[in-house]
Amino acid sequence: MVMDYFLVSLLNGVIYGLMLFMVSSGLTLIFGMMGVLNFAHASFYMIGAYIGYLCSLHLGFYAGLVIAPLVVGALGVFSERLLLRRVRPQGHTHELLLTFGLFFIFEEVIKVFFGNFAVPYQVPAGLDFAAFSVGSIEYPFYRLFIGVVALVMFVAILAVLQLTRLGIVVRAAVHRSDMVAALGHNVPTVFTALFGGGAALAGLAGAVAGAFFPTSPTMASDLGTLVFVVVVIGGLGSLSGAVVGALLIGVVTSFAVGLNVSLASLAASLGLGDTLTQMGGLFTVSLSSLAGTIPYLLMLLILLLRPSGLLGERS
């Protein structure tokens, strides 16, 4: 029973982590290259889910997996070229504030079109079955599907970055964009492409995950801060850091949700009596409900002790 729970939690965590990585990878590279922390990045994830939903109504689920990243990628290119680039001369804080405003607008535009509540974006019938069962738990195939898509994306991102010239230019530009420019590369255009590519990835993640998790106007803000946690923990600008951060956060949250004990009961089982229970307050809150604090605690620790992140290469 404990083993079953462990296995399922681990699998859930890894898959959730892979999905987090799909959204985080673009964000961390964009930061590395231009120093912009894009608040609207998780919005691309949300918009991807909604486009996936629209496609599932009219063109079919699989069409959505192609159309969502294309449309969201185009939106990313548009945002960078027409908006972000204009405030660049005024510095990073203005860029940050602009993306913050875009985040706001995207959420509200979604509400204009789809209302305040979740839309019924469904897992297609062909993918809606149990893959296997662990003990009494039937494991949904769709979770594995999310994991596989994320893995394929992961391999594709790595292949592009390691093997293509564009990928090498991006990696170099993350560290010294001025030198890359002096060697004849149009850095602003490369950055636009990166911004669009990152947005497209987030859009794909949304189209895939939205069918399983709720697709609602709050999904950007729900995921947004978590994605920040991932890139900060991994090290802003570090792709391998984003992998580690995403898996770590995925697994940690997945495990903590199932822990139905409180600090007080823990103390009691250690023979400390029920003093903590009597003190009440935070001590009687179950650990699972405090699980939400773990990512932020980790993020704080990293920021204070090692701001370049676990695998960050720049200080």
Add this chain to the structure above:
Amino acid sequence: MLTVNDLHAHYGKSHVLNGVRYQLKPGEIGTILGRNGSGRSTLCKSIIGLLPPTSGSVNLGGRELAGRAPHEVSRAGIGYVPEEREIFLNLSVDENMTIGRKKGIPGAPTWTPEELYDLFPRLRERRRVKAGSLSGGEQQMLTMFRTLLGNPLMILIDEPTEGLAPKIVGVVRDTVLEMKRRGIGVLLLEQKLSLALQIADHVAVMGHGEIVFEGSVEEFRANHEVRTRWLEVS
């Protein structure tokens, strides 16, 4: 021909280039000497576009380049080898070379990676290694090779021999002579008088953001006053 005319540049409010005039022909080695803070490195950055000049002209073969973006200047045929050897530490040697690769302008001498590795075989042996683990001399050669793969007509090299072992300085010198042989105009910017004076065709001295002396190597050697006033640390 590269012609710099009345070039001015500012860092914030401080005026760092104060009307620089300079000329360099293809196949020629020119050198600009100057102490730290004389405006040497700023001149490079202003020509290449990393620090856009506030006024003045940078002209290559009739094409005006002042104020253009760095990638445009680079594509117009001006290569730049920065001081501090700013290689991409997280990339392999080959990947560093890949970034430099581009088609040159018509008429510019062309280079292949293998030719370059022949000039300094040690780098070929280490081509798959992360550039961050190279020695200072290897990094300097990699920075130059990377720029040469962009097939420039003119190349600006900032402090090519700073802190290098004499043996590597020899390799740098041979490489620069090879550039000249193939018809590249080379501008060496140095603080010390070491390499530049052995191979330069003409010498200029910079101080306070201006060219304060121009002449042949012999004229420079004869001019004690320029050396003491603008170069030697008292």
Add this chain to the structure above:
Amino acid sequence: MSRVMSSPVARYAWLAATLLLLVLLPLTDSATLINVATKCLIAGLFAMGFNLLWGQMGLLSFGHAAYLGIGTFATLHMMNAIDEGWGLPAPLLPVLAGALGVVVGALMGWFASRRTGIYFAMITLAVAELTHVIADKWQGFFGGEAGVRSIRTDWWLFGFQDATSVYYYCLVWSVLLVIALWALLRSPFGLLMYALRENEERVRFLGYRTHSIKVVGFAVSAGVSAVAGSLMAFMNESANASMFATLTSAEVVLNTVIGGSAVFLGPALGAAFNTLFGYYIGGLSHFWLLYQGLIFVLVIMYAPGGLGGLFSGATRQAREGRLAHHAPAYAVGALASLLIAVATITVVELVGTVMGSSYRVLRLTSGETWPPVSLWGIDWHPLGIGTFTFVLVLIGAGTVLLRWAMASHRQALDRIGSET
């Protein structure tokens, strides 16, 4: 830039007029107006506190909801204590809440100020998210979904049972704190904070401990925010943990940027604008948050100085007799913005209505046609050629006019530049 002050007489005239207006406002005897005005005061004070970090020291906090909330809940619990017979004078509640804010702020500021720029912002965000999660779960103190309720108790000669008395209570505290902030910014310490923003290294070389300056700034900023939270508790007599949400931290950023962080009272102006906007436009349209977001982005892109920057720029031009040069551009620009705004609102409202559930019912009952939508007193056909023409003409005309206005504004600036 806009730290350049207008002439003292003109400035004090503006201030005195505003203050007089605020003092006389309850004469309108409109409970709604008084309530909204109280909200403006509180949001304004919160933004002023926030801007001590952002405007003065260049530190962007994405987690100021935490300090507002601490002030609110501390005050609610103190109010309950008073109700149970503790002899705490009600007018002093903000002092205690503010003191708590200062302490917590000093602690958090000590951590956050170890980093700068984006990393500072991320630390404040993490702290705020932590506080939010804890507030959500810790029912004993924060009251869970129901929240914490309390009641205002009268004190001495003062009764606090109507909107007007609460309004004056908030007004007095806000004015006092704003004066204190003004004095702080004018003091040598305030100049140090500003110098820190411009060149931290130089301040350090002068022998100051820059980290300590930041911690003090953070503490004062958190303290002012906590006082705003305390006033909020006093006004609403209740709160729940949802006030710790990111949205609250976001709103203060929005308010400050729209108002203009470089002008002393800019943040308060922005907060008042957005509060009124939320109240009046929010009553008219479901989509007011979208409009607010659009205004925010437009301000970032075209008026980085915010409303306060525009205002102080215009008064400076008026004083130097240059307003006439710019007036045509401003008038045309305003007209163009109006045209584009009308077109945008038309599109948003029509789309929003057509996509809504009640319209879907309407379509079903009308046999899958597209019934007209009423807006601005006109019936619009969602797919009608007239609707599209109207929107396109307005946007087209607005864009042309806006381009002309911007070009003309630039020319006027160039002309002045060449004259001086």
